[in-house]
Amino acid sequence: MPLNETMNPNLPNQMEPMDVDVPFIKSDNQPNIDELCEKFDKLNIKNRFPWIVLTLMETAIALLIFFLLLFIVVMMSLYEYVYKKGQEIISIKLKLIEILHGNISIPLPKVTTEMALHEIKQLSYLSCEITMNFFTNMVNNIQNKFKMVNPIYFKKKCAYSNFSVDQNDIQILFIYPDKTQKNIGHYIAIYYNADTKIVDIYDSCVEMYTDDQKRDIKRELKEEILDRMYPNNKYAVWKRPKSLQKDDYSCGVFAIAYALLLFQGKKPENDEIPFLAFDTFYLRQFLGKMFEENKLLPLKYLI
Incomplete structure (x- = not known):
């Protein structure tokens, strides 16, 4: 039977939407x-x-x-x-x-100013091959009155042919005061007076030696070096400089300072070295300035 035949015509259209009010129920968990x-x-x-x-x-x-x-x-x-x-x-x-x-x-290789400055300003030993090499070459290039020889060459006989007994001379020597320790060397400065034929020895550690040590050092120094340098020298004498080193590594700095005083016509036993109120720091700075300017500056306080 067709679908239309089952529908009641008196009822509203069953396919149309119906408006129905549905109450909203609020949940507590929403x-x-x-x-x-x-x-x-x-x-x-x-x-x-x-x-x-x-x-x-x-x-x-x-x-x-x-x-x-x-x-x-x-x-x-x-x-x-x-x-x-x-x-x-x-x-x-x-x-x-x-x-x-x-x-x-x-000859030893040429040492640059930079290398000499680096070593001189360090609170340590100076070497023959660097600082002393630079200093002796600088002195010889600046003036002609004194002819300095690198201390290392005094170990060779050929070095002694450069000296004249008829003129004053200033040198820095490298010695071994303690014969039991051949690896520990020491710098000293000497002054030869051509008129008196006497060699003055300036050692910054002179007060540390006993009388026997002084005698042995001077005898060996005279026999091995001084008699070859100055064959007509009468004798050598210890001089007590007014300024002495207080550490165990600044002998080279003092030897250079003694030589500078002698170049100026002064005597280390009479004239003090400036800068030494505390240590050799300022003296090393002064020597560095001298190396930079390539001049034999008079020893005085830097301002």
């Missing part, structure tokens, strides 16, 4: 929309927080790597500079060993 939005925002921040931390960590690591690479580059450049300077000094020292053993008799 979330509020504002609360949902707030929770969503918090959740979004929490999700983004690890990304922020990761970005900061990546930046910090990148900066760390950058500064590490920069440090490596700087250290490599510094190492290259120090290595080159070290090789220069080693080359000179090897040349010195050859000279000491008599294998070669050529």
Whole structure:
């Protein structure tokens, strides 16, 4: 039977929508929309927080790597500079060993002002091959009255052909006061008076010696060096300088200072060396200034 035949014509159209009021029942467990939005925002921040931390960590690591690479580059450049300077000094020292053993008799390599300044300003020993080499060459280039010889050459007989007994002379010598310690050398300054034929010895450690040590040092010094330098010398005499060293490494600085006083016509036993109120720091600074200016400056306080 057709569908239309079953429908009651007196009833309203059953296919049309019907307006029905359904009451809204609010549950206590139903979330509020504002609360949902707030929770969503918090959740979004929490999700983004690890990304922020990761970005900061990546930046910090990148900066760390950058500064590490920069440090490596700087250290490599510094190492290259120090290595080159070290090789220069080693080359000179090897040349010195050859000279000491008599294998070669050529002049010592030329020492730069920079090398001499570096050594003279350090609170340590001075070497024949660097500072003394530079000082003696500077003196000989500046004036002609005195002919200085590098202390290292007094170990060779050929050095003694350069001296004249008819004129005054100033030299710095390198000796070994303690025969039991051949590796510990010592610088002294000497002055030869051509009129009196007497050699004055200026030693910054003179008060540290016993009378027996003074006698032995002077005898050996006269027999091995002084009699070869000045064959007609009468004798050598110890002089007590007014300024003496108080440490165990500044003999070379004092020997240079004594020589400078003698160049000026003064006597170390009568004239004090300035700058020595505390240590040799200022004296070394003065000698460095003299090396830089390439002049035999008078010993006086720097202003």
